[in-house]
Amino acid sequence: MTALLEISDLSVRFGPVRAVDGVSLQVAAGPFGLGLVGESGSGKSTIGRAVVRLLPALSGGQIRFEGADVMALRGRALQDYRRAAQIVFQDPDNSLDPRMRIGTSIREALAAHRLAPRRQAAGRVRGLLTEVGLDPGFASRYPHQLSGGQRQRVAIARALSVAPRLLVLDEPTSALDVRAQARILALIGRLRTDRKLGYMLITHNVALVGELCEQTAVLYLGRVAESGPTGELLRAPAHPYTVALRTAVPEIDALARRSRLVLPGEPPDAASPPPGCVFHPRCPLAVPRCRTEVPALRPAGPPGRLVACHRGEEVLRGALGRALSLTAPQTGQALGSGLR
Amino acid sequence: MRPAPPRLAIRDLQVRFGGRPVVGIAEFGLGEAEIVGLAGESGSGKSMTTLAVLGLAPTVGATVRGSIQLDGLELTRLSQRALRDIRGRRIAAIFQSPATAFSPVFKVGSVVLRALRLHGMSRADAADAAARAMRQVLLAPDLLDRYPMQLSGGQLQRVAIALALALRAEVLLADEPTSALDVTVQAEVLELLRGLREREGMSVLLISHDLAVVAELCDRVAIMRAGRIVEQGPASQVLSAPRHEYTAELLAAVPRIGAGPGVTG
Amino acid sequence: MIEAPTPADIPAAALPRGQALRRGLRANPLLVVGALAALLIVVIAVAAPLLAPFPADAGTATHPFAVLRPPSAAHWFGTDQVGRDVLSRVIYGARISPLVAVIVLAIACLIGVPLGVAAGYFGGWVDEVIMRVTDIFLAFPSLLLALALAAVLPTSLTSLTIAISVTWWPWYTRLIRGQAASVAGRPYIDSCRALGIPHWRIIVRHILPNSVTPLIVQVSLDVGGVILTASALSFLGLGAQDPTPDWGLMVAEGQNYFTTAWWVVTFPGLAIMVTAFAFNLLGDGLRDLLDPRRTLLS
Numbered sequence: 016m017t018a019l020l021e022i023s024d025l026s027v028r029f030g031p032v033r034a035v036d037g038v039s040l041q042v043a044a045g046p047f048g049l050g051l052v053g054e055s056g057s058g059k060s061t062i063g064r065a066v067v068r069l070l071p072a073l074s075g076g077q078i079r080f081e082g083a084d085v086m087a088l089r090g091r092a093l094q095d096y097r098r099a100a101q102i103v104f105q106d107p108d109n110s111l112d113p114r115m116r117i118g119t120s121i122r123e124a125l126a127a128h129r130l131a132p133r134r135q136a137a138g139r140v141r142g143l144l145t146e147v148g149l150d151p152g153f154a155s156r157y158p159h160q161l162s163g164g165q166r167q168r169v170a171i172a173r174a175l176s177v178a179p180r181l182l183v184l185d186e187p188t189s190a191l192d193v194r195a196q197a198r199i200l201a202l203i204g205r206l207r208t209d210r211k212l213g214y215m216l217i218t219h220n221v222a223l224v225g226e227l228c229e230q231t232a233v234l235y236l237g238r239v240a241e242s243g244p245t246g247e248l249l250r251a252p253a254h255p256y257t258v259a260l261r262t263a264v265p266e267i268d269a270l271a272r273r274s275r276l277v278l279p280g281e282p283p284d285a286a287s288p289p290p291g292c293v294f295h296p297r298c299p300l301a302v303p304r305c306r307t308e309v310p311a312l313r314p315a316g317p318p319g320r321l322v323a324c325h326r327g328e329e330v331l332r333g334a335l336g337r338a339l340s341l342t343a344p345q346t347g348q349a350l351g352s353g354l355r
Numbered sequence: 356m357r358p359a360p361p362r363l364a365i366r367d368l369q370v371r372f373g374g375r376p377v378v379g380i381a382e383f384g385l386g387e388a389e390i391v392g393l394a395g396e397s398g399s400g401k402s403m404t405t406l407a408v409l410g411l412a413p414t415v416g417a418t419v420r421g422s423i424q425l426d427g428l429e430l431t432r433l434s435q436r437a438l439r440d441i442r443g444r445r446i447a448a449i450f451q452s453p454a455t456a457f458s459p460v461f462k463v464g465s466v467v468l469r470a471l472r473l474h475g476m477s478r479a480d481a482a483d484a485a486a487r488a489m490r491q492v493l494l495a496p497d498l499l500d501r502y503p504m505q506l507s508g509g510q511l512q513r514v515a516i517a518l519a520l521a522l523r524a525e526v527l528l529a530d531e532p533t534s535a536l537d538v539t540v541q542a543e544v545l546e547l548l549r550g551l552r553e554r555e556g557m558s559v560l561l562i563s564h565d566l567a568v569v570a571e572l573c574d575r576v577a578i579m580r581a582g583r584i585v586e587q588g589p590a591s592q593v594l595s596a597p598r599h600e601y602t603a604e605l606l607a608a609v610p611r612i613g614a615g616p617g618v619t620g
Numbered sequence: 621m622i623e624a625p626t627p628a629d630i631p632a633a634a635l636p637r638g639q640a641l642r643r644g645l646r647a648n649p650l651l652v653v654g655a656l657a658a659l660l661i662v663v664i665a666v667a668a669p670l671l672a673p674f675p676a677d678a679g680t681a682t683h684p685f686a687v688l689r690p691p692s693a694a695h696w697f698g699t700d701q702v703g704r705d706v707l708s709r710v711i712y713g714a715r716i717s718p719l720v721a722v723i724v725l726a727i728a729c730l731i732g733v734p735l736g737v738a739a740g741y742f743g744g745w746v747d748e749v750i751m752r753v754t755d756i757f758l759a760f761p762s763l764l765l766a767l768a769l770a771a772v773l774p775t776s777l778t779s780l781t782i783a784i785s786v787t788w789w790p791w792y793t794r795l796i797r798g799q800a801a802s803v804a805g806r807p808y809i810d811s812c813r814a815l816g817i818p819h820w821r822i823i824v825r826h827i828l829p830n831s832v833t834p835l836i837v838q839v840s841l842d843v844g845g846v847i848l849t850a851s852a853l854s855f856l857g858l859g860a861q862d863p864t865p866d867w868g869l870m871v872a873e874g875q876n877y878f879t880t881a882w883w884v885v886t887f888p889g890l891a892i893m894v895t896a897f898a899f900n901l902l903g904d905g906l907r908d909l910l911d912p913r914r915t916l917l918s
Contacts, residue, residue, distance in 0.1 A: 054537035067814045097816030104807040112808050114829050123825070127817040163397075170811070177815065192396040192564060197608035219538060222610040249612055263542035265567035267594055267609060272571070277546075278539055281507055 017082050019044045019213040020066065020100075020181055026075030027061050031286040034061040036237040037076070039312065041230075045180060045213035050224030050245060052260065053234035056282050059217045062234075063183045066215065067102045068093075080181065098128055101174035105186035107166040111158040117144075117169050118154030124176040143172040146209075148202060164195030168202065175206070182206075182214040189220065203227060221264050225249060233257045236285060236293045239312050241327070243320035253315050253322040253331045255298050276335060292325070300326050300334060360427075361386045362558045363408070363446075363526055368421035370400070370407050370582075377417070378403050378582045385526065388556040390548070392569035392590065395579035396605075401562045404579075405530050408560075409448060410438035425526065444474045447519030451531035453511035456518075457503040463511070464499030467518050474522060481521075488517035491554075492547055509540035516547055520555065527551060530562045545572050566609055570594050578602045651905020657898030658843075665714040677704035678712035678865045688881045698883035700874060706883060709865035710891050716866045717895065720781055721846040725839050727785035732792030733828075733835070739793065740800025741819075741827055751797065754790045762787040766849065770858035777866070780859035784849055788842070795838060799831035841903030844896030851892050867892045 020042040027035040035058040042049045053059045064070055066078060068085055078085040080100060088096050104110045111120055121140045125131045131139045141151035147168040158166055167187060174182060184203065188196040204227060206212055216228055224231045224245050232242035233254065241254040252258045259276040266272045278297045283289050289296050295305040304325050314320065315327040324330065361384030370378035378400040385391050393401045406412045410430060412419045423430045425445060430438070442448070450456065457466050464485065471481035486496040492513040503511060512532060519527050529548060533541035549572060551557040563569050569576050570590055577587035578601065586599040597603045669675050673695075677683075683703030691698040697706035739750040757765075766783040773779035803809065804827060812822050851868030853859045860866035862873065867888040874884030 054539060064810075069810055069814060094816050097814065100814075102811065102814050104811065106807055110807045110811060112826050112830070115825075123812070123817065124815045127815055127821070173811065173815070193566065193605055194396065194608045197610070200610065220610070221538070222612045225612050226610060259539055261612070263539045264612060265542070265545070265565070265571040266611075267567045267570040267606065268611070269570070269591065269595075271611075275542055275546075277543065281510065 018042060019047070019081060020215070021079040022062070022066070022076070023079070024076035025062065025065065025073065025078065027058070027065060027070060028074040033237050033285060033288065034058045035065070036288075038062060038234070038237070038239055039076075040215075040232055040239070040242070042181065042213050042215055043229075045211040046207045047213045048207065048224075048228035048230075049215045050228035050231035051215055051217045051234060052219065052221055052224060052231060054219050054260075054282070056236060056285055057234035058237040059234050060185050063102060063185045063215060063217050066181075066183055067100050068096070069102075094128065098177040099179055100181040100183070101177065101179040102183040102185060103167070103170050103174050103187050105189055107163040107170065107190055110170040111166060111173075113158050115157075116154065117156055117158065117161070120158075120169065121154070121173050121176055124173050128177055130177065139176070143176055144169075146175070146206075147172045148198070162195070164191050164198060167191060167195075167199055171199075171202065171206075175210070178210075180213060182212055183217070184214055185217045186219070187216075188223070189218070200226060221249065221260055233260065236283065236288060238293060239321070239323060240294070241320070241322040241324070242312075243317075247317065247320065251316075251331060253320060253327045254324045255300055255330060255335060256294055258330065258335050292323075294324075300330070302326070362389075362426055363560070364422070364424045365404075365408070366422040366424075368404070368407060368419070368423060370403050370412060370417050370419050372403065372415070372417040376582060378407065380404065380421075380582075380584055383577055383584060383587070385558045385560050387558055388552050389575065390552050390559040390561060390573045392561045392563060392573035392576040393579060394563055394566055394569045394576055394605075396564055398581075399579040400582035401579050402530055403582075405448070405528050405560075405562055408528060409442060409446065410435070440474070443470055443518075443522050443524065445524055446526045446528060447522055447524035448528040448530065449512065449515040449519065449532050451534050453508060453515050453535075454503055456515050457511065459503050462500055462502055463506065463514050464501075467499060467514065467521065470518055471521055484521040485517070488521035489514070491520055491550075492517045493543075507540075508536050509544060512536065512544050513547065516544070516551070519557075520551065523555075525558060527557050527559045528562070529559060531564070532561070533568065534563070534565070541568070548572060566594060566605055578605070648905045648908050650901050651909055654898055654901025654903070654905050657894070658902050661714055661718060661895055661898060664711055665718060668712050668715055672705075672708035672711045674705040674708040675712070677708045678863075680863050688877060688884070690881070691883055697887045698881065700870070700884045701877055701881075704863075706870075706887050709870060710867070710887050712865045713867045713870065713888065713891060714895075716777070716860065716864065717847045717850060717868075717892070718843070720777065720784075720850050721843045723781050724784045724788060724846050724850075725842060727781075728788035728792055729835070729839070731785075732789035733796050735789075736793040736796025737800045737823055737827055737831065740797040740802075740831070741804045741823055743801070743804075747797070747801075750793065754793045757787070757790040758794070760787070763849065763852065766853060767856070767858065770853055775858060775861060777860045777864065780850060780853055783853070783858075784846060788846070792835065792838070795834060796831055799834060800827050803827050803830045837903055837907040839903075840899055840906050843899035843903075847892060847896050847899075 018041040022038060022040040025035050025038045026033070040049060051059045051062065065073060073086055080096060085096065118140045121143060122136045125136050125139060140154050144151045144153055149165060149168055153161065161169065188199050191199065200223065207214070216224060218224065228245050230242065231245040231248050233240045233256065235256050240256045241248065241252065248257065249261060252261060259278050262273050262275045276299065280297050283293060283296065291307045292305045292310050295301040298305065310323045310325050312321050312323045315322045316331045326334065363385040365380055365383040368378060368380040369376060393404065395401050403417060406415065406417065407419045408423055410433065419431055421431065425441065430441070457463050467485050468481050471484060472478065476484065485499060489496040489499060494510060494513055494517065498506065498510065533544050536544060545568065548559055552559055561569065561573055573590045575588060576590040576593050577584045578593065578599065580601050586593055586597065586602050593602060594606065597606060664671060672678060681704065686699050686703035688701060689695055689699040695705050695707065697710060700706055735750050739747040765787045769783035769786060770779055773783065809822060809826060812826060850859060851871070854866045854868030855872040857872065860869045862869065870888035871885050878885050
């Protein structure tokens, strides 16, 4: 079964900065969700843009959609791809032309691919607005007359208008209030089933992937730290960075709180990454080998789990144990000082 | 509940903007060495409340009526000049975008030093206080020699906290201090804020739309909606057993890790 | 229900177009004054044959016996060195200077805007090439360049217009390029590209409409500037020729008589000043009106 989207060893460089450095990922045919989790500088947004061909060129690797090399597409094949893969961006304030009515914005997409003759276009627009949970009457409004959550839905409707099979969602809810966020996530869940959508959910919020993504990959400085089935990955991480990410998320439920793995220092400069494992300067489990040898993304633990850490198995077995146990209020002390 | 009178007491606060009422708070207080959260969605009036407390409401064209008292001192009756003394010295503030606190053409150190000297410290004392405060926020003092663009968002926010520390403010208003930060950096900044309460006895008013942040950090919380407080009380209570349906709605909307099967196993 | 804008929300008030326009006009008296004055000048230009007491004086007529008469009931602005009614000539002059300005600015926009949009939207080497060419033109002091061109071309109003247009377009290229580049970087443009919408359509339907506002303001302000430049060049003898009632030319011709017959120079000079000022007010007012931080029109 060919994966819907296959990213192999993708590298993207902007001058000296290695935004993406040898990333491999797969998105299976829908309904399927791949979570891409990372903080700023992880390269997750760049990967999203590369997938929908918003980058002029790759510095290395390949992106294949249903077997075909995305960057090599031309003419008709490229136009077909523009329909098959779509993207929704983070910023609801700038994702729509402020001078265009909502209906016109959506119709523009239909017109670009000649998907509906003029008479039918209005009907299609109304249908799409209803599908994303908006009153069809919104078609005559301007973006500034809608709330952020509503604008995000319009952006989704616009992306859906061409009936994509793959949807890239780049931080679709991080600029929204919590209730609007919940509604958008519910919408994505609905679309997933209704349209058999395959999607890549890019986010810095680990809590989102648990609900919507079968598989998740954690990124750090342009590389995959680990990947695998979402539930397992969050329950039993195999990479120290995942542990740090996981325990840094604030919890409402006091019982769910864990001791925090505090990362010293700052994320390194992407233009001159540290030698060996890029995470080693901040890693509580770093050993001399980590300073010299770049860890390859390899299977570790249960099948389907991949990790780029020399001591991945130890992490799986609980070397950062205190971080994962259910203790009373966290202390916030840096762990790892006693683990070397 | 609150044996001592609150450090910051708000009573019958009415803020109007553009001819419409935007905040209407009957009673709200911030005690000594207490972290209180003001939580709500955008448009709930929480930021307007912050501006009102800082005496900055007129700068955006809003009018304030009612009482805001800092240790008994009525802030709403003070002149702008008197308010300038209070701001920073007794009430410090940090905002969502730390870059707004620092002009890009000055080194962060000069901004910090100037603020300290403005509030009466000698040059030597100011330098000492700044260095000490930097170490308290786990930053090397020589970072003060850098320009804002040379520091990360998390570092800038910590410098802003250091400034509040150096000024020995009694109250710190933190308006969405971590919303623009990565989650691991957020965790550190929140930890710092907790430290302020523990080690310095500072009272912190945390404004946030993120209920989880409020849950972890705050002793008490007030939920705001459409300019009014719909519910307030101890954080652990309000957030686990809400009495108002709006609070319950907000809580239900927060995504939890591992909550329900979703699509994963 | 209390609607509370947070500081971030404050500018986002949405008013229906008509209401916003009326409120904007009330808050911008400059705009109203400037617009009315500009309109007045246009009316004078159009109705010149009806308004001028001695229309023939704007042409080839001369009156050797009425030379250099001071302002009087018959000749409100007096007469010039060949006996022509200054008032009539000033009135007819309103047809020339503003028209030159309009043509110059139209040409400057026709050249400058497409280049600027292309540079801003495509970036890369397109941007480099266009901007370096623009920089070369901008490196010359515009008046000198216009002077040089006008001196080379056969002396006439047409040459003047061409000369000034050539020096004017680079400013617009630079202005539009900045705006276009800023708009091109916004997510909705990315989403258009991801949807496979062709470049030309993106430029016409998205980039242009969203970049054009500062240009509108700049063009209004520039009307005054072009008029002054054209007057200066005519004064130097490089534009209109006698008997064309161009204001700059009138000032040049009258300067010899300034001490004895001040009116020959003063009234055309005032006309230049008032016209430039009126359009400056219009431009200033438009800028304030279209500033999204004050009022939102769309």
